[in-house]
Amino acid sequence: MPHIRLNEELPGIRSLFDFRPETAGPLCRLADILLHQSSSLSRADRELIATYVSSLNDCYYCQTSHGAIAAYHLGGDEGAVLHVKRDFTTAPISRKLKTLLAIAEKVQKGGKQVAAADVENAKKAGATDLEVHDTVLIAAAFCMYNRYVDGLGTWAPQDAESYKQRAATVAEGGYNRIPSDVKHQTNGQIP
């Protein structure tokens, strides 16, 4: 049960965007820039980093919603997403992404855990400074989103199908539409 009074029709972070639209704006814009807007890292790669960090933080809502978006970008390959969460070192992903996931794993533990050697490994695998930067910021940002979602006790749907449906919308439309979407829904016009 949520620790504060939230719109019960909205799950996870969406109930928090509805509760505090002022902070929803920058939180959604940050996610859109990091995960959706054009980048030399594919959307699938970036969603896998977000999903992996969310699984390390044991946030069911975030790892399931972003896992579904990652799977959408991978043509529906849910197995690859589960493989990354279980053991990314043997998953069917690029060597570069493995080195970036290793950095993300350190960031989840704490910023000072990242060693120069971790970044060197990523650069040797072809990662640019911007890709390293965005990996660190995605991992750090999900240490925020995960704590926000679970720290206020929001609820999460348990059926995989609802995450899958939502994933298609977000994967295509991005994250900037979420605040107005939420506003729309709290007017009782849930589509």
Next chain:
Amino acid sequence: MPHIRLNEELPGIRSLFDFRPETAGPLCRLADILLHQSSSLSRADRELIATYVSSLNDCYYCQTSHGAIAAYHLGGDEGAVLHVKRDFTTAPISRKLKTLLAIAEKVQKGGKQVAAADVENAKKAGATDLEVHDTVLIAAAFCMYNRYVDGLGTWAPQDAESYKQRAATVAEGGYNRIPSDVKHQTNGQIP
């Protein structure tokens, strides 16, 4: 030494805002809403929450810069800030702030650490739902900012005076001015 190539004249998160102005926008807006814009929680209280979480995350740059801003809002009382970092339960602060710092401490460990009883304690001490929400989001956001600053190996000034000078500017002007400020400075026009 920073893990990526950053403007060496700018310390901490300011070098990262300069490196990636796109993400600097929402990151500064979020800080401004949570720490500077009007709220039933005083600016001093909110900066103390940010400082305390940053000290738990062992982020020197963030705990020193926000600690200096908290002290500014407390009329220069640096002792109170150090007392909160050392043991907030005996610090000269309100009972309500102590219950909010207890929530922030749990959020730093992980979102699921926050128990209904922690929030009940805060409400009994007079905290509103919005104040509980903002406390959780401030704590979660600093779990991001701290990891961002340290995960990319940014440098931090070691002299207290520079933090004190900067604190006055940010305490009065807020956080939204930071990106343009950084842009200004990277044009070689450091004031």
